[in-house]
Amino acid sequence: MIELLGQGGMGHVYRAQDTRLQRTVALKVMNERFAKSPNSRKRIVEEARSMAAVHHDNVATLFEVGQRNGTPFLAMELLQGATLEQLLRSGRRFNPDEVISIADQVALGLEAAHDRGIIHRDIKPANLWIQSPTERVKILDFGLAVAGSAVQGLARGDSVVGTPGYLSPEQARNETVDERTDLYSLGVVMYELCAGKVPLLASNTPTQLVNILCREPLTLSQQKRSGEPVDVPEPLERLIMRLLSKEPGQRYETAGHFRKALSSVSEQIHESKQAGLAIEVEPDAVNGSSVQEGSNSNAAKKATRGGSGKVLLAVGGLAAAVLIGGGAWWTLRDRPAEDSPAAPVREASSPEASPAVLAAQLGALQLTGKVIADPEIPVGEMARFRLQLTNQAESSETDPRVRYSQAGQVARITTYLQQEGQLKRKAPAFPRSFSPRQLPAPGETQSIEIQFLTNNLAQEQFDVIFELQSPAGALVDSTTSQFEVAENLQSGDLLGFDTVRTRAGKGADTYVREGSTEDFGKQPVVVAHRDGANGSNVLAIAFLRFDLTQLNPPAGAGSDSASSVLERIERSALLLSMAPESHPGAGRILVHGWPLDLSTSNGTGPLDWSETGDGFLRFANSPVANGMDGMVPLGELKFDNSGEGLKDRPDGIRFVSKALDDFLRSSTGVVTLVLSQEGWLGDPTRFNSRDRSLELAPGLAVRWKTD
Template identity: 40%
Template structure:
């Protein structure tokens, strides 16, 4: 069993764990024990026998494993059960502080509540002579931080296994309503020799304030490089915050470097909030695309764009692993196929039926949809992972010669008769996140068999390929780097896929814009030889427009009704009551099918006094709202109007100047007020509840209304235009200040 902090420094970063030298004598051990007792009061009972350094209750202190700011961790023996444990003990200084003492006990209770193979087990939580402690299982192995800093390599299957186990442990915590809040390599333990993953240190799991004494370096809960954007902003967290932090850990494990690196903590937080890291499979091309897809979804800026739960994330890792394994199997099958095509029957077990160009078969359709890599490329893209970062097993020579080693090279000059052209079908503009489809025509201008690429290269399985590139429109010839790989996986073309001389063949290529910064681009399709030599190119413009409905709100400033002179309330027809003190804002629509429903409108006031020259400075704006739990089931449509005179700016939520139906614009026709926009949403399954700022209303009407406003405050009227059996309820500033209605405003660049 390993001893000393080199194997058990799992409670504090490595720099906080001192190097321990075993005492040379029993006298030295006793002296060290006495020093520990006087400094931290963790060994109130003197050593009773040789080999122990003191006692704490029924635990014999045997060895110091680690030391941090709040206390120490010892290897100890439970004298009652005769088993060794890791004993985490709070030092005297911090145990005398109520908040620190409470935090220690909360951590212990949080960990003890989770019963899962991927979370460290807590045996006992207690106090001895006023000293809080917790006894947990004694682990062999090392932290993920130590593992990645060592010379050991991480194979693809081990990365996926670590990912699934880590997120499974978090899922177990989430099922208990516990958010870890400090997922990082130092809090992930790799047990030896089982390689089982254990999630450690829930010391921040139940912290209730966005300001805490964490590491004495920042006011935000967590470790800077692994914070989620919502943690960095000090906002309310849910389970998906842990998924972001775990994504950072796995990104670092896959690429060998962290996604958000900066010289200072403040710069690091800015990067977390506004920087999109390059995909892992663009940094390390041998990282499979499926791995990059899962990690990048975990790193989505907005929680709603990540996996809905840790369990769903584990499922995606499983699906990715299965897809990679299937590609490897398919690749091996193709590599072992003979060059010449056998008959249509499958023959011996394990051989594929092949189709010759004359047969047509699978490729007889005019349109061939580009959907995946050819299997040989899959082999290089997935099995190739095992070769990078020092993995030795891939270096073994294959026992069977590969197909590539027997195929003659395809000369680019033999492909000159092939040309690409586009059928205008794809829109030149799409919203960010949407998919567009291109139709590409490949023509064969060969005049005879002598210059027909299909005949000239008859002994080659792959004759040509189509690669897809993306360029910023203002920088022609320079590939986009950062948000998307500069080149998509090429589509390999066999002889059966090429058109006959004088004919053409049509391809459909789907292009996904998710993760690409909005702007003007050129999509380029390049016909290449199998070795990547360009034959000819085809470029088409693409304008990716910002999708306000799914924007990550980076660059937007939020002004809530809970700030300064802001206010929110609602009025009911026929009532003079003040509703401004309610924890919700109610909006209802009287419908012929529900005569008992009450007609009610909402009023939201925002303080814009700090925003000068609004016509020049306001770029885009959104009205953000949060649906109250149980606030509405079904489909709903809300409409917004900009209120102008004669409503006084200093109207009140309650008291003498509180709004009523008769003193508000609701009494008269509202058609004369500026229409700001509408929002339609569906909460049939309750998926929008407890999602802060999930309801977004935006449009040129809202932008223009705010730009034209001159008063210190603006008031927005909300009505419901759809029918329903109950009122729609939104969170008010009295319900939750951080989820109250907000104006998100982005200034002009």
């Protein structure tokens, strides 16, 4: 780290040097106090995921995310310039063209994020960087992009929530938000650039929320700045006030639609300027002129509002024919109306109305989909789905992109949830809208990701229904999938669980390495490793044995048989701790169960293999010598040891799956789990073994069913 660049509520930002790639970066490091909170650590990881998912010139580029000594960090591109907040505080004022340029660039970045299913939720001047000298805008800080609602954070006094002055009404109401919440916040930013203040502000958060929900802001023309009326062209004022509508449905539907309207406003302002020449005249020079005031000249003034303390005259016709003075006025006043100074300013031509989009004409579009990951989603985690939108049009006549080329929106995907015996309801995911250019070409398929949080969903089975609809909501096509919201055992407290470790009873742990006859038992670590880079051929696989008979039996078990007791296992979790010198990054481990009917070449089974001495496991006589065929797949364990943040953290890694529960229920009471690395990694994944310490030894946590 070279120097401190800034600091905020949750951490510090440093100028730092990436020694591997020899580049200077901005390093965002979380405060120690927040690093101790699982929610705060999760937030910075979610921020990284959101930023990494959006590749766009108007979004700051993320290079790396990791942890060092348990403290999370983000490495991002180092930007020259300042935040929009810093520029406002320095006293800089922005003219209408600059406001439009900034808003357009922010909308471009938001459009890219929204296309990936990501809502920023915290658009404000402090999160908008103006690069120097290009004036390019970069959106910063995606820390709230997939977090809970901002008002929940306010109620807790949490420092990671959005700034109250920029919250949308739906955020203040603690409702599910969609992409239009970002457009509201962008409207607040534009208002502030014009007026020097946000539209609704109070001295405390409760009053601020009431204002956002109940009070209408003053229009920009009603505001004053430094004692003078705020001067903003009327088309721009109307656009900004529409963004500030209380109801999302009254705003622009998407960032793309907003940009189209913004472009039209820019053209109107430009054409208004071209329609009349604004001549600045000292007040004394005008006093002697007989200037005719009328509604048309007023309209011209309003369209080109700008400046104060001087008089603006809108004069039609060629600039070379314009003369100032009483005689010149009398010469010009008898000209036809179209050449007269009082001629009305020509309005920007309105686009030709596009035909209504009919569901019957969208039949060429087909929707299919599937769950991206495990259909069992821990409560509070993100449910992610991958959909495919295919255009099967056989001619331009049936291609919706051509038929509705002038439409702002052609189709949308709305997500619904349905529980057994209940009516379907909208899922907490905003509809995905498609303009003509966003649809796939005929014969092509576009992949679309839909995601939403499961915080407020019951722990039950759900049908998730994706409907392809016309802009009016008429059904075009649909596809259905299923998922289950399950108890979050990955990060929640393991209340009611009893744990047995590889040190107890017949427990054991070791690993084998291909090509080696060495005895790896009684070592402080077990290793899972696979690498084939640079001509190497490394394969190490870990074995963990647990004796479930060492657990405290469930209440009322009495003299029940072992199989009867094991059938009462409700949930389970494999617990591991990362050893020193392990792979310092993300990795995946495949977990398998060694079934009773699978023996090694020398007749050894899952119950009687040894760490050392007679019967010790080595690769050649292990059940994996010829691959994982015959093993029971239990699932994939994912970890992120960036910066060795998991090193020696007791039970810092958990693996949970229904398949593991079933495997334990069907066992005799002693089980062997097999860990193999998925993919190649240069460094081995090393877990602490039973010989390192009791608290760091591999464990198996079990919760019994209760009557």
